Amino acid sequence: MANLLIVDDEHPIRESISMFMSEKGHSIHTASSVNESISVFKECTPDVVILDIRLPDGSGLDALSQMRDFYPLSKVIMITAFQDMETTIEAMKRGAYDYIHKPLDADELEKTVNDAIASFYEDAKTAVKDKGKTVYNESEIVGKSRAMKEVYKTIGMLCQNRATALIMGETGTGKEIVARRIHLSSTDCEKPFITFDCSAVVDTLLESELFGHEKGAFTGAVTLRPGKIELAGDGTLFLDEIGELPLNLQGKLLGFLERKRYMRVGGKVLMKSKCRIIAATNRDLETMVTQKTFRADLYYRLKVVNMTLPPLRHRLSDIKDLVAHFVQKSADELGVEHMTLQDGCIERLKHHPWTGNVRELENVIVSASIQSRGSVILLDDLETILSYHPVSAEESSSSQSLSQMERQHIFNILESVQWNKTHASHILKISLPTLRKKIKKYHLDTPD
Numbered sequence: 001m002a003n004l005l006i007v008d009d010e011h012p013i014r015e016s017i018s019m020f021m022s023e024k025g026h027s028i029h030t031a032s033s034v035n036e037s038i039s040v041f042k043e044c045t046p047d048v049v050i051l052d053i054r055l056p057d058g059s060g061l062d063a064l065s066q067m068r069d070f071y072p073l074s075k076v077i078m079i080t081a082f083q084d085m086e087t088t089i090e091a092m093k094r095g096a097y098d099y100i101h102k103p104l105d106a107d108e109l110e111k112t113v114n115d116a117i118a119s120f121y122e123d124a125k126t127a128v129k130d131k132g133k134t135v136y137n138e139s140e141i142v143g144k145s146r147a148m149k150e151v152y153k154t155i156g157m158l159c160q161n162r163a164t165a166l167i168m169g170e171t172g173t174g175k176e177i178v179a180r181r182i183h184l185s186s187t188d189c190e191k192p193f194i195t196f197d198c199s200a201v202v203d204t205l206l207e208s209e210l211f212g213h214e215k216g217a218f219t220g221a222v223t224l225r226p227g228k229i230e231l232a233g234d235g236t237l238f239l240d241e242i243g244e245l246p247l248n249l250q251g252k253l254l255g256f257l258e259r260k261r262y263m264r265v266g267g268k269v270l271m272k273s274k275c276r277i278i279a280a281t282n283r284d285l286e287t288m289v290t291q292k293t294f295r296a297d298l299y300y301r302l303k304v305v306n307m308t309l310p311p312l313r314h315r316l317s318d319i320k321d322l323v324a325h326f327v328q329k330s331a332d333e334l335g336v337e338h339m340t341l342q343d344g345c346i347e348r349l350k351h352h353p354w355t356g357n358v359r360e361l362e363n364v365i366v367s368a369s370i371q372s373r374g375s376v377i378l379l380d381d382l383e384t385i386l387s388y389h390p391v392s393a394e395e396s397s398s399s400q401s402l403s404q405m406e407r408q409h410i411f412n413i414l415e416s417v418q419w420n421k422t423h424a425s426h427i428l429k430i431s432l433p434t435l436r437k438k439i440k441k442y443h444l445d446t447p448d
């Protein structure tokens with residue numbers, strides 16, 4: 001779903017495009033003049049604008065320039081008449097994404113809008129990257145797989161607002177790095193980013209860690225201590241391992257989320273907070289809700305926007321880039337210019353189950369880099385290191401479900417034939433359409 005602005009002074013055209021696009025699931029804003037289009041644009045910062053050139057109070061070209069100045073990521077599609085060719089060229093020079101001719105053709109319109117949306121997300125991802133690099137290089141998120149592109153889209157959307165977000169995913173999939181990226185790419189990036197690990201503190205201290213305490217609130221509270229909420233100020237509070245939060249505190253957290261007010265332990269004054277909450281968990285909160293170990297109301301309050309980070313074994317096409325990233329990081333740390341991998345290393349890494357996900361891969365590469373003494377990472381060394389990272393009971397095929405095994409088998413065959421689906425369907429003895437259906441069903445990822 002994208003955020004679209006449609007600008008046309010002709011009511012029937014505006015209405016028919018709006019209806020057509022909202023049927024496709026997009027969220028729609030409209031305007032009928034240059035002035036109105038600029039104020040709506042500034043309010044909704046759309047992903048894509050469909051902009052008529054001839055408007056009653058001026059030219060769409062002026063609107064285009066102002067929009068490009070205000071928020072250059074937006075993709076502007078001009079609506080032009082054939083006699084407007086000169087103006088159309090000028091629009092392209094001024095940074096319009098594309099143009100469509102009147103009378104509008106539904107297929108052409110849909111295709112152009114879809115291309116513009118894809119291009120917007122691609123640019124948003126790069127912008128997020130560039131911005132992050134200058135601030136905190138460690139938080140660069142690596143990966144071009146389809147699953148990661150979905151993640152970038154959600155990050156792009158979240159850095160434009162302060163909605164509460166829930167990041168789900170197995171351990172080591174990058175939940176914290178994603179939370180940091182959302183913070184660093186938002187306009188509040190200069191404000192604090194505070195982490196609160198809900199599993200790290202003993203139950204009795206959790207409340208005062210989170211909300212702070214007054215002097216004398218309990219034995220040992222010798223001074224006033226601000227909690228994590230207070231420390232986060234107007235920034236971001238990252239609640240890691242939220243699934244571990246005890247039930248009594250879940251209620252208090254919910255109260256805080258609903259009212260953005262809280263009291264220090266032992267306090268009498270109601271404190272205000274404007275911090276943004278991003279929570280993360282590797283637990284299945286939905287199951288916890290049915291088991292009544294996690295409050296349903298808190299779950300729904302947290303998952304206003306939610307994303308699930310894919311496990312590494314479902315995006316093996318990212319391994320190459322991740323390895324290059326971690327090799328570079330190790331080379332920097334070891335102070336060497338150039339470190340390489342022996343042929344076959346990447347293939348070998350693709351056959352590891354990666355139950356510890358990206359964190360495990362990072363550890364393997366760091367160990368291998370140290371073994372290589374900053375020169376070439378050898379396959380044999382890698383093999384030895386990987387043998388210390390045994391397959392966990394969870395991942396062993398004996399406890400995998402039938403569908404997990406089917407998914408893995410199809411994936412292995414596709415990898416072995418470089419994703420030639422016809423060839424793979426022969427080996428698997430299923431028809432090509434069935435293979436396609438299974439690829440879709442299991443979200444199997446084609447390497448780029």
Ligand SMILES: Nc1ncnc2c1ncn2[C@@H]1O[C@H](COP(=O)(O)OP(=O)(O)OP(=O)(O)O)[C@@H](O)[C@H]1O
Pocket residue numbers: 138140141142143169170171172173174175176177178240280281282322325358359362
């Ligand atoms: N896509 C990625 N690109 C680059 N580095 C990554 C990526 N994903 C994870 N990492 C790195 O892997 C390590 C683990 O990531 P992170 O701590 O964000 O995972 P997590 O999901 O929060 O783990 P846990 O659930 O155990 O807390 C970090 O060093 C992080 O920088």
